[in-house]
Amino acid sequence: MFKFLFKRLLVLVPVFFGVTLVAFGFIRALPGDPVEVLAGERGVTPERHAELMAQLGFDKPMWQQYLSYVGDVLQGDLGTSLITNRPVVEEFFELFPATAELGLCAILFAILLGIPAGIIAAVKRGSFVDQGIMSLSLVGYSMPIFWWGLLLIILFSNTLNLTPVSGRLSFLFDVEPVTGFMLVDTLLSDEEGSFWNALHHLVLPSVVLGTIPLAVIARQTRSAMLEVLSEDYVRTAKAKGLSPVRVIAVHALRNAMITVITVIGLQVAVLLAGAILTETIFGWPGIGKWIIFSVFSRDYFAVQGGLLLIAVSVMAVNLIVDLLYGLINPRILH
């Protein structure tokens, strides 16, 4: 097991440097040199320009700049935002819990619905239930989620006004952020009904963000189950006289989960991309909305830092999924 994880960690090192290279190269590829970028529209006098170039070390050869950049990154200094002048890291981690909370609810929604649906579709292969689930998941898979979000808002928030249109908590409650996870903070605070309100705000965005992962997990669980059900050891389980429920729930499911875990792992990167869209539609104060805002307002250092931090969080989550994969796959555990 340790060997497997060590190998996975080993792979992440070059990828991390790859991402720092992309982030570093991103600024250098911009028109003009970094100081002009820093100055922005205000422009800067030539001497000031030269002085800044030397001071910030932009006159050194490229590879030295890259090394000093990586040095800063490893110490957690990802530069300051051009707009708010606050360190990018600080802004990122202020907003990260919101996206994490939304992402977690979305993936939970996708797993709790997707896996049972996939199993039922596989067990009842070819039946109407199977075709129904599969066509629904195909529609879910083909869904432009930004439009799907708008549609749900029109339907549920506007006409049926069951759910709030945007934001994480209604203005009636003021809950001071402790962990940044609204569901946790509202519980900690003594505001009556704030937890339910936060939950209320989470419903629609999680459904929208979770739609594509749900469709993918349902389809992949079904094909994993079908693959497993045709294996020899399932026939052995039946030959042992075990009941069909036990054959499917114990023998088949455990093996199918090994493939499904990797699928869930892949969905994490998709989730973050979806978060950008969902947060824009629902005005959700997360890093997706923040990165869009930075790109629009040409806050290049924020984009550079955001890019790096999002990539690192994706890599971290992938490592956790690898750990889970190792735990349930005996070939690796023993």
Add this chain to the structure above:
Amino acid sequence: MALLDICNLSVEFATAHGALKAVDGVDLKLDEGEIVAIVGESGSGKSVAMLALMGLLPWTAKVTADRMLFDGQDLLTMSAKQRRKIIGKDISMIFQEPMTSLNPCFSVGHQISEVLAQHFGGSRRSHKARTIELLQQVGIPAAETRLKAYPHQLSGGMCQRVMIAMMIACQPKLLIADEPTTALDVTIQAQILELLVELQQANGMALVLITHDMAVVAETADRVVVQYAGQQVEQRAVKDLFENPRHPYTQALLRALPEHSQGELLNAIPGVVPGQLDRPVGCLFNPRCEHVQEHCRQTPPTRNEDILCHYPLPLAGQKP
């Protein structure tokens, strides 16, 4: 009263190109403590008949028979729930690929005690002693430590021993072995076959050995059933069959063996086993039969004295 009594068993699969008759009229009677071999080439339906007995065929299969009795119980009309009470307990089956027939996610001990818990109740842990005893009985060294081992940590021979331990856990009356040693090396095959015969004698259970290897039949079985393209063409005591085969296919099969070759070339059987799309009229073996006659090409033969042939070969010293 015979332990197993099967009469005119047929199995038909619904495929994209019409019905495929994988098993066409198998008769088999079996008593306690007997070893019967079912031999035939691939596609002869030798495993399908036994899978039908165990109820392990996919839903596309249609099983029909005049009679299918096991220990007095009628397997045809039995409900799936009742059938699950006897398979794995009174009838059990081991398969060809030991490495893939064990569940990779569970330890060996878990998979064996599961059968005991299923048929004798109690938790799996309560059957730990019996599981260790079973592992020792099938010749697995250091049984306690191997209890927690996973299938990918064992060799092919060891996995097959675990399968056997699992399937004799409830002292079955009938054990069906579907090509148990085809995937194993020669020396390991000898060990497994010897183990099966020892267990069969020790527990007095009946053993059905499905194989394509005539040599394994000669050294293990008492009686043998020869299958060709889904049909049961001959059923004789092993000694008589080898000395004096009466169906042309059995004779050709024995002559084709490298051991029985005289001179440089083997006497191969020309042609190919008929598939679903090109089944000949009359006797299925007629295009490849040395003794074929006009009658064979028109009307399918009926079985007399357990030989499915219009002109069975004469017994030694008896004119046709």
Add this chain to the structure above:
Amino acid sequence: MTTTTATPSPAATTSQSVRQQQWREFWFYFSASKTAVAGLVFLIGVILVALFADFISPHLPAEQYREFAEIPPAWMEGGQMRFFLGTDYAGRDMLSRIIHGARLSLLAGCIVVLLSASIGIFLGLVAGFKGGWVETIIMRVMDTIMAVPGLLMALVLVALLGPGLLNAMVAIAITYTPSFVRLARASTINEMNRDYVTASRVAGAGPLRLMFISILPNCMAPLIVQGTLSFSTAILDTAALGFLGMGAQAPLPEWGTLIAENRDLMLSAPWTVTFPGIAILLAVLAINLMGDGLRDALDPKLKRS
């Protein structure tokens, strides 16, 4: 002469009749699923609409009828037959804009798939065949691209290259290349240790012949299916970039931009937002349905079951 897999017609002799039989067999399994055929028919419809957009669209996409702004579709009260699907905030006919939008989306799909597939398959083939440090470098670069979520990478690239439909397509193509590289590499490695590759090598086949004549044809099935899936997701991502304002810029009637433009009419004139969305959904759904049909027809494993 028994055929192991029962093909619809038993025997074919000449080369051209074997190819015919191949097609008949492909169509036999492809048409087995009605939804796949429906998907194919709808897709052909969309392609025709895109090709003949100028002739069949009632109005010019950019033509503004100020006096008819925000009128509902024809079948709702206040609607006019002239503007069958109603008009947007600037009085432009929704139906014409959607028809012209089809052209942009299909173009985006084609360019993205062609770009990412060609580069991806070549790199995957080389990585799988060569192995060693070549493979490690290619795979680590692909891991890097995959570590950053697709849409974010596209956003960053568009921020670099500047917004615009072409830049968006290039950006999306880069984010799709890793999926083709991984698939091509996996199938190459799988085919590599098959006996027929060793047989060609023993017969003296050089690396190029091995790669492109022995291995590539046998990896095509999963790659074609991946191609159709990428085509449909490319349309989704182009629309998403358009929606965020980073893809096709104003007057261009790209479906995503259409939705973004009419976003503030969402509550007052919901049809201006709904119909472009439905267009995207149906086009993508059709391609995915066809992709499923392709997978069943091309995948020998499924053929036998």
Add this chain to the structure above:
Amino acid sequence: MNQPLIKARDLHKYYPVKSGFLQADKSLQALSGASFDLYAGQTLAVVGESGCGKSTLARLLTLIETPTAGQLTLDGIDVSMAADAATKKQLRQTVQMVFQDPFGSLNPRQKIGDILQEPLIINTNMTAEQRKQEVLTMMARVGLRDEHFHRYPHMFSGGQRQRIAIARALILKPKIVVLDEPVSALDVSIQAQVLNLLIELQQEMGLAYVFISHDLSVVQHIADQVLVMYLGKPVEQGASEAVFSNPQHPYTQALLSATPQANTERKRQRIKLIGELPSPLDPPSGCSFHPRCQNATAQCKTTAPVMEQRGDVSVACLLVK
């Protein structure tokens, strides 16, 4: 029969196995020390259980891999010296291979005609018409009809595919054919047809066969020479009649007694080999067969036996005098 087609001297093949980031690399001794001569028109059978190195030997003889040590001469050309392209090409045309699995050895996306023409396209500059004629005659020779030229492999049965594989191996008119378990995946009746075809072709073209198999009854019928291997090392070698009638090495004796025979009177005492095949990664010390050998002595545990001539077989066992 002046000069042997294959002269193999002490062939070794080790594969480095990375056993972890910190531990030193272990080496898998797949083949350690195979030596034999093979003349035209003769068949050498290489027999042994899984992991005994017979497939590794096949990969060395067909130049897929180069030996770690030892010397191999094919048709008078020393393989290690053959640096330039011309000799390499000539070497390639002298030795070809037939594989075990009929379903994996033909490219599913190529027609039979193209599969058989490929070696000609690579190694000769025949015109398309000449190639087609050459292929059609070879197809007829292995019992295939002309209209099979345009068909795909999945339209054939296992036996026919093996005939196609044999045709592909012979299209370049090689002198040596390495057959890696060519009939193990076939049924008895088809097996007999393919074996007959192989024997006829050997007599007709004077081919030298290296026949790899675990089925002793087939080997006894077809082999002139036999080489028995265990865990990468040859243990017994000699003329087929000698080895089968009077096996010297305990492993060969156990192997022969373990192979069932198709006659019911044969009640013979069965040498029951105990234990499992050890893993080739860390073979037992001294004679690698000693853990399973019924008459192993203390000496067997320490000193590794060397192949020595005993009558008309050579044996690697300390106890055989």
